[in-house]
Amino acid sequence: MTATPARRMLALRPRRVDPALVQMAALAVVVFILMASLNPQRFLRPYVFDSITYMAPELGLLSIAMMLTMLSGGIDLSVIGLANLAGILAGLFFHATAGASGPDLRHAGAAVLCGGIGIAVTAGIVGGAINGLLITRARVTPILATIGSGQIFTGIALVLTGGPAIVGFPGAWSAIGNGRVLGVAAPLVIFIVIAGTIGGLLTRTPFGLSLKLIGTNTRAATFSGLRTGRTVLLSYILSGTLAATAGILLSARTNAAKSDYGISYLLQAVLIAVLGGTNPAGGRGSVWGVTLALFALMLLSSGLQLMRFSNFLVDFIWGAFLLLSIALNALRQRRR
Template identity: 40%
Template sequence: MNALFNRTRAFLGPEMAGPGFALLAVIVFFSLASPQFLSRATFGSVAFQLPELGLLTLAMLLPVLTGGLNLAITFTANIAGLTAAWVLKSNGGVDAGPFAFFMACLLAIGVGAASGLVMGLVIAYTRAHPILVSLSMMIFLRGLGEFLTRGGDISGFPAFIQPLGHGSILGLPIPLLIFIICVLIWHLLLTRTKLGFNTYMIGSNIEATRYSGINTRRVQVLVYTLSGAMCAIAGIIMMARFNSVRVGHGESYLLITVLACFLGGVNPFGGFGRVIPVFVALVVLQLLSSGLNLIGANQHLATAVWGILLIAVMVLRFSAGRLKFLQRIKG
């Protein structure tokens, strides 16, 4: 029994304490405030809304672990979605076949990965700050998308891709299953591969990592390339969910992905954090939004509460670090 407990604790990590407590607090509060909160409808709504934000959060996670940031995640997802949409439209639109959709997905992921590759190369070889580089890429992708679409959207896709955004398998939404698979892949990447180990090393101290013989440039390029590829997967899911693609889809998700990372115990300066606590943090944010809707709160209040929550997380983390420091001095 103790061995099982120790394995579970090692799997989840100490980062699980914050999101675990927040999850319990949200469930208790809203179940008392609204009898409809603990219902199948609520959790079904969360299950369908979670994947889009979740996939973009995974795209944000890797750069944050290296001490960087990817501000271009939403527009990378949109430009990848636009790529897939153009391939489908050029192959018959609503009459496009499965092979056209397969090629559309490959090209979309390629475009997303290429966007991340460019950012990674610039960051790695010029040592420019990731915020400036990703902000520049965000502006470029937004302008490119608006120029190519003239500010409009692209719609009219084959019916067989709709289950990718709205379908279910054994009662579980297909987008949620895709998201869970991506969570497991990211978990294995960070805990079982050399790239994952090097990612944490760079986030802890990039100069020491460089002197230890690790090719930090290669790791940074791979991290941002994978981030862009994950953005593309999110863009494909959004295309199937909304049955249309435009430049502004999911624009409001950007700051929420950062909040989810920090609420999930990820160090904002890099080098520390796990995937599973971030997944729980995403569930907390979605439950919080659904709970506020059930009690009749204004829809925009959820955004305000998320902002307050981010401030609270930063204050608590600083206070906990200060307390540990004082305890070490006294000890």
């Protein structure tokens, strides 16, 4: 505890390759070889990988959001509620401006589209700011603050829709979720841009460094003059924005938005964050690790689905994987 902040900052600089990253890359390769050898004729087809590039980005954004809040020792359990709320708000906006169906809605112009994106992202920023203020100002623990706000976000979505899904989005909106940019899936392009930005933010700016310092030792960070409140608040605003973006991708891909979509994404996002080398107690985590974990788990899940595993057993495997990765991390730390 006597190390000066400067020394701590030096210690945080990447020295060699992170063992968690190596472990993750190895896991991805093992999963790939396993699936390919168990089921070559069905697994080694282009459409399997093509569908991953459309499905993975929304989960990836949620996982990065989870990692961001874990860096300061927190967690964001409201991401799914906020993602669905953002999609629903955008859908309601489209239905209000261009009608609930028909050619007006299908061919809604760029202005309407930008309005929808603006509303969804604003919802994410506001929702994230509420979480951040609850945590930094009202001093509510992240778990309770985001469990509560997640319920409220889902509740608002439920009150707005009355339960059923909002179906029917503009054609340009579904292009975000189903289109291609230079031959690459549009969601993947969005994911790469956002992941790159967040990665740069974490490794090359004071914000990223102080976020990790806060997670390593909040008291030391405060005494060394870092504005812990503002940094943590910003991390939750970012997390909310990422969740809303995931909501945009989800509603664009499925052409629908519902208050209880993607509940199982919550565990998967936590799992991917932890598996990607994020320390849920704070201080450690990287976009690279999360991306590798995302890739490995998407391979695993499509492989299991191709082998006709029941969805329930896939859930079991997710849970068991989370526990296994915890055990591996603990063992690795003990050996050190």
